[in-house]
């Protein structure tokens with residue numbers, strides 16, 4: 001009998017997990033991979049899209065090209081998950097799993113921040129990034145605020161990258177001198193575990209005249225007056241607000257009862273939930289690391305190892321180590337990298353690799369290698 005695995009979500013985590021299981025036990029599995037979309041895109045490609053560097057078509061990778069032993073992809077919307085019975089309902093059918101893996105990522109709740117939907121622009125969703133791409137060319141002067149509304153949020157360096165890429169975009173448009181850029185983030189340092197990365201970013205902000213507002217978040221927006229109210233009481237007038245909205249589990253996850261304090265709790269080493277045979281990986285789970293593709297991928301490797309070990313009655317030998325790397329886009333031809341370690345010491349640490357053209361190539365091959373492996 002083949003092992004019936006149902007993987008919910010074909011993002012970073014779901015794709016990596018399905019790929020490993022196909023490679024290692026393709027003959028012995030019947031794996032159903034379900035996603036509501038017809039294609040995958042990398043999180044960072046939303047920034048490329050927003051600043052007009054790449055088209056929507058160029059950053060989307062169609063799930064129809066997934067051909068893997070033991071794996072079948074279904075484009076369906078998941079409407080209910082029963083973790084006790086490992087039964088999943090979609091808009092097209094019902095699936096019963098021996099092993100269920102929840103990899104549904106994080107959604108956004110714009111309503112949590114009064115005025116954000118009316119007076120601001122979120123750019124963390126694909127549709128949001130596309131909307132900003134449409135309005136940016138018309139922006140010739142004024143104050144742009146890039147601001148975080150709550151924690152946790154995906155890819156902690158992304159707001160800083162956005163401010164730097166915005167500077168580059170406005171400079172190329174020839175309007176930078178008529179524009180002011182402010183960046184509102186909740187931390188003291190742009191990348192708290194890494195002093196080296198933070199210093200490099202603070203230097204880049206200073207050189208580019210980006211107004212850095214640390215230890216603060218957006219509380220609300222007055223859409224008529226165009227004023228951002230920060231949580232320390234500061235009022236920040238703006239002409240364009242680029243917001244990072246509150247992150248939440250997808251509704252189907254919150255309805256399943258699996259989330260506790262906002263996210264699905266898992267065993268930090270194996271990504272098993274408290275429900276037998278049910279794993280949760282990536283942004284949807286809470287495990288003490290940032291919400292980032294690199295960590296979702298790491299979680300997928302560990303969960304896959306655990307599934308394979310149990311199937312073979314072997315010992316599970318690859319507990320999650322809380323390590324990962326994030327690229328930091330300083331501009332078109334400058335990318336830095338931070339290697340972070342969340343579990344080894346008493347607090348998280350991060351080693352910075354200075355921005356260079358070599359890291360531009362490394363980031364590009366990171367993307368192309370996943371594309372080749374997953375599709």
Ligand SMILES: Cc1cc2nc3c(=O)[nH]c(=O)nc-3n(C[C@H](O)[C@H](O)[C@H](O)COP(=O)(O)OP(=O)(O)OC[C@H]3O[C@@H](n4cnc5c(N)ncnc54)[C@H](O)[C@@H]3O)c2cc1C
Pocket residue numbers: 008009010011012013014034035036037042043044045046047076077078079103104105106123124125154155158250252281282283284291292293294295296326327
């Ligand atoms: C602007 C931006 C920049 C980023 N830059 C980086 C970066 O440089 N490096 C990095 O490592 N990370 C980056 N990230 C973060 C990264 O994209 C996410 O952390 C990563 O995608 C999480 O992987 P995941 O598998 O948990 O979820 P996702 O990749 O979000 O996948 C979840 C999948 O579940 C599907 N889904 C959800 N609900 C349903 C439903 N009801 N039915 C069917 N399908 C459903 C979705 O369609 C989606 O495909 C960035 C994110 C953003 C927004």
